[in-house]
Amino acid sequence: MTVQPTPPPQGGCRNAPVLKERGQREVFCGLTGIIWLHRKMQDAFFLVVGSRTCAHLLQSAAGVMIFAEPRFGTAILEEGDLAGLKDANQELDREVARLLERRPDIRQLFLVGSCPSEVIKLDLSRAAERLSQTHAPRVRVLNYSGSGIETTFTEGEDACLCSMVPVLPKTDARELLLVGALPDVVEDQMVGLLEAMGIGPIRLLPARKIDDETAVGPNTVFALTQPFLGETAAALTGRGATHIAAPFPFGEEGTTAWLSAIASEFGVDAETFAAVTDAPRARARKAIAQASEGLNGKSVFFFPDSQLEIPLARFLTRECGMTALEVASPYINHALHGPDLDLLPAGPQIAEGQDVEKQLDRARAARADLTVCGLGLANPLEAEGLTTKWAIELVFTPVHFYEQAGDLAGLFSRPLRRRGLLKLEAAE
Amino acid sequence: MKLSVWTYEGPPHVGAMRVATGMTGLHYVLHAPQGDTYADLLFTMIERRNHRPPVSYTTFQARDLGSDTATLFKDAARDAYERFQPQAMIVGASCTAELIQDDPGGLTEALNLPIPVIPLELPSYQRKENFGCDETFFQIVRALALPMERTPEITCNLIGPTALGFRHRDDVEELTRLLSDIGISVNVVAPMGSTPADIARTGAAHFNVLMYPETAEAAARWCERELGQPFTKVVPIGVGATRDFLAEIATITGLPCKADESRLRLPWYSASVDSTYLTGKRVFIFGDGTHVAAAARIARDEMGFEVTGLGCYNREMARPIRALAKDFGVDALITEDYLEVEDAIRELQPEMILGTQMERHIGKRLGVPCAVISAPVHVQDFPARYSPQMGFEGANVIFDTWVHPLVMGLEEHLLHMFRSDFEFHDDAGASHHGGAATARVEDGGPAPQTPRSLPAEMKEEAQVIWLDDAERELRKIPFFVRGKARRNTESFAARQGVSEISVDTLYEAKAHYAR
Numbered sequence: 001m002t003v004q005p006t007p008p009p010q011g012g013c014r015n016a017p018v019l020k021e022r023g024q025r026e027v028f029c030g031l032t033g034i035i036w037l038h039r040k041m042q043d044a045f046f047l048v049v050g051s052r053t054c055a056h057l058l059q060s061a062a063g064v065m066i067f068a069e070p071r072f073g074t075a076i077l078e079e080g081d082l083a084g085l086k087d088a089n090q091e092l093d094r095e096v097a098r099l100l101e102r103r104p105d106i107r108q109l110f111l112v113g114s115c116p117s118e119v120i121k122l123d124l125s126r127a128a129e130r131l132s133q134t135h136a137p138r139v140r141v142l143n144y145s146g147s148g149i150e151t152t153f154t155e156g157e158d159a160c161l162c163s164m165v166p167v168l169p170k171t172d173a174r175e176l177l178l179v180g181a182l183p184d185v186v187e188d189q190m191v192g193l194l195e196a197m198g199i200g201p202i203r204l205l206p207a208r209k210i211d212d213e214t215a216v217g218p219n220t221v222f223a224l225t226q227p228f229l230g231e232t233a234a235a236l237t238g239r240g241a242t243h244i245a246a247p248f249p250f251g252e253e254g255t256t257a258w259l260s261a262i263a264s265e266f267g268v269d270a271e272t273f274a275a276v277t278d279a280p281r282a283r284a285r286k287a288i289a290q291a292s293e294g295l296n297g298k299s300v301f302f303f304p305d306s307q308l309e310i311p312l313a314r315f316l317t318r319e320c321g322m323t324a325l326e327v328a329s330p331y332i333n334h335a336l337h338g339p340d341l342d343l344l345p346a347g348p349q350i351a352e353g354q355d356v357e358k359q360l361d362r363a364r365a366a367r368a369d370l371t372v373c374g375l376g377l378a379n380p381l382e383a384e385g386l387t388t389k390w391a392i393e394l395v396f397t398p399v400h401f402y403e404q405a406g407d408l409a410g411l412f413s414r415p416l417r418r419r420g421l422l423k424l425e426a427a428e
Numbered sequence: 429m430k431l432s433v434w435t436y437e438g439p440p441h442v443g444a445m446r447v448a449t450g451m452t453g454l455h456y457v458l459h460a461p462q463g464d465t466y467a468d469l470l471f472t473m474i475e476r477r478n479h480r481p482p483v484s485y486t487t488f489q490a491r492d493l494g495s496d497t498a499t500l501f502k503d504a505a506r507d508a509y510e511r512f513q514p515q516a517m518i519v520g521a522s523c524t525a526e527l528i529q530d531d532p533g534g535l536t537e538a539l540n541l542p543i544p545v546i547p548l549e550l551p552s553y554q555r556k557e558n559f560g561c562d563e564t565f566f567q568i569v570r571a572l573a574l575p576m577e578r579t580p581e582i583t584c585n586l587i588g589p590t591a592l593g594f595r596h597r598d599d600v601e602e603l604t605r606l607l608s609d610i611g612i613s614v615n616v617v618a619p620m621g622s623t624p625a626d627i628a629r630t631g632a633a634h635f636n637v638l639m640y641p642e643t644a645e646a647a648a649r650w651c652e653r654e655l656g657q658p659f660t661k662v663v664p665i666g667v668g669a670t671r672d673f674l675a676e677i678a679t680i681t682g683l684p685c686k687a688d689e690s691r692l693r694l695p696w697y698s699a700s701v702d703s704t705y706l707t708g709k710r711v712f713i714f715g716d717g718t719h720v721a722a723a724a725r726i727a728r729d730e731m732g733f734e735v736t737g738l739g740c741y742n743r744e745m746a747r748p749i750r751a752l753a754k755d756f757g758v759d760a761l762i763t764e765d766y767l768e769v770e771d772a773i774r775e776l777q778p779e780m781i782l783g784t785q786m787e788r789h790i791g792k793r794l795g796v797p798c799a800v801i802s803a804p805v806h807v808q809d810f811p812a813r814y815s816p817q818m819g820f821e822g823a824n825v826i827f828d829t830w831v832h833p834l835v836m837g838l839e840e841h842l843l844h845m846f847r848s849d850f851e852f853h854d855d856a857g858a859s860h861h862g863g864a865a866t867a868r869v870e871d872g873g874p875a876p877q878t879p880r881s882l883p884a885e886m887k888e889e890a891q892v893i894w895l896d897d898a899e900r901e902l903r904k905i906p907f908f909v910r911g912k913a914r915r916n917t918e919s920f921a922a923r924q925g926v927s928e929i930s931v932d933t934l935y936e937a938k939a940h941y942a943r
Contacts, residue, residue, distance in 0.1 A: 023487070023507075024465070024484060024485050024486075024487050024504070025462050025485075025487045026465050027462060027463065027465065028463055028465075029461070029462060029464075029466075030463075031463070032463075032466075049429075051524070051552060051553065052432075052435060052437075052438065052552065053464060053522060053523050053524075053552070055433075056435055056439060056442065056467075057464075057466045059435065060466055060469060060470055060474075061466060070433060072433075073431050073433045074431070075429045075430070075431050075432075076430050076431075076432050077429060078429060078554070079551075079553045079554050081429050081553075082527070082553055088429065091429035092429060094429075095430075095431045115523070115524035116523055116524050116527060118490070119493070119524055119527045120527060147461070147463075148461040148462040148463025148464065148489075148524075149461045149462065149488065149489050149492075149493065149524070150489070152462060152463075357507070357511060374469075375468075375472065375473050376465055376466075376468030376469045376472055376480065377472070377480065378472065378473075379472040379473065379478055380472060380477075380478060380479050380480045383478030383479070
């Protein structure tokens, strides 16, 4: 069975010309993903091998600091580590040993590369191998790069998950693997919907704990829950798994299309699909209708941030009645973003990459009713009279699937509603 | 390599950004990889600035490393000049760019821009944010300030305030008012609020007021040497320090410097009987050296607290803070590791912490009230209202701020009297802090906020055990003094060689420490 969304009458954006820019990028680096990944994997510790800047970024991006001793930290490189006066590897081994001694609950350790560790070519994969041997079987040590020279914001999660693919056990079972870190409550809803259709066994990447039964093999089919997991998808394909392409599960329509693609792969009949989804679909439509009241007929401009921009623009234009003026994404990957581009009504400027000054000029000229941008730009643009939505909240808030569809619309409508509520002028 | 979870200071280029963001007409071209732009949000979100910091980042990526990052830098510098038309530019590298050694100074010089370009050398792997402020401001002053004729009337510069500084905005206003009171006007405030053209005319002032040694001491010393401008050594935070500051200015200028004290309320508030309960409150002080030194003096001499421990995170101030600690008869804690600070607080069991946002979190964990006296601070420490730390109004603000986290005097007595009352019990906390009232747990449960472990230095000598009766008696003591009672009793028992604490031991200790 399939429930296909109707493509827009004037055509979609898959073949729209893409404005590719390069210049100053107002984005986070991939280290930022640690903020949510360490909450997701409850037996993992993320050790950034980097500079004071990396440590400062993590605590600034975390906003309100999570002061229960967090499961991440930075091994700050010092002058001696760079000048080769001390063996950086010995230093790293010592810090890791101390850390694991203090935190016996840690079962997986990620060594996370940063800009400075990449530039001085500190080989963290060899370090991870060595440390894995030292601390096996209690702790598994993996490595990936979250450096800004290689990863943009959410690509850090992609790099992290990708590093886990080679060590996943092999299976020949026909299993559904769902890929992407979601809040537990959303993940449970997702699994519940699919299980109700009789689909299973369902495995998750990342698993909540190292001992969970996530495996991969030639009979694995996988779906991505996030639009920024291209490398992980490639690695899974490399291990024989098959990707189910679909629009991403944002909004009622996106969720239905995503579930439907999986359902048809598993031969679920239309009746069962309807029995499972009809009620939550109706709820989602109702919630969106309420929450998007203030969005109808309004325009939106996306600065590039998380690669969620294209699916979200699809949601806002098709389900909330907005018009997209510009939709910029750090990277556009047709294999992943194609199904959403097909549905996004033609019209907006599609942009990849960023030259922030030029884009700000365009945003000021466009004066969209709502400008979606990063934290560094939001207050300055508000001060210029634009209404903004901070993009990072879209990554840190449960927004996937039916039950969150209304919340997702609400995230966008709240800034507009607030602007309408504030009456700060004299009453005359 | 040093493992760090939370840091008190950012990297030095963030210090340079604090200087640049405080100024106008200055632009900072920073050779940095993608991602370093996170620092913008410190200013736009935490400080709620309505402008982006005047910083252009080159945003190099891995693929540029093999080719030409130098051209990338030159293009960024040229574009920034054309777009922003600044009066002057500072150029430098963040930690990663420092490793690729592109020489931002030389590259920009080759562009022959028609404005002063000031290269910054900020060693990211050795130094930190405060150094970055101090060095950047010093380089700007050295490049732009010229010897010139002094103003006919006596004027001074206020130097040191930056973007993202703890109450810098209001300290500038308060000091300007105080100085105007004594007949001295301000020539230039810098870096915050100044342009490069303003920096050029700092030499017209008769002397400099060094507001924050952390951010401007190098510049102050250079001006003293090269422009013949003396600078003030007293930081006017607190009543005594403000009066000393005025006396210092009288010496420098020969003016009488009698300020109007009619707005000053701290001395009377401190003397009034309600404040009796503040007597001997045990406080632990931690932050940047300047604010810690000021807070220690206020705590002891103006509030009547007992300083049980103090320290700072900036090693540049280690020497004066050690000397200060000696004067107070305590050990100085010089560290940038918040876990060490937490250990010290846990061991000393103070009744209040005067610290940074890090200590606020520590206090939350340990159940010790905390007032913030120093950077680093979060968004709630950039209040909308006027709330300086310096001068007489600053002293008033400090009195209020420090008293607020504590249980009020009369309330303290009521808690003693009615500590078993079903709703007015001590687990409910101070009544003016809101929050849902917690129902009193009948018959014990662990005594809340009472650390169970012995202070480390005692563990070696003796294992002290609390007998049940004594433990129950201890629980009857209100929460805000329970930590002190426990610690005093244990110290007393250890010193007496007693290994079991009975109710008698508890009251013998109480008598011993009575004051």
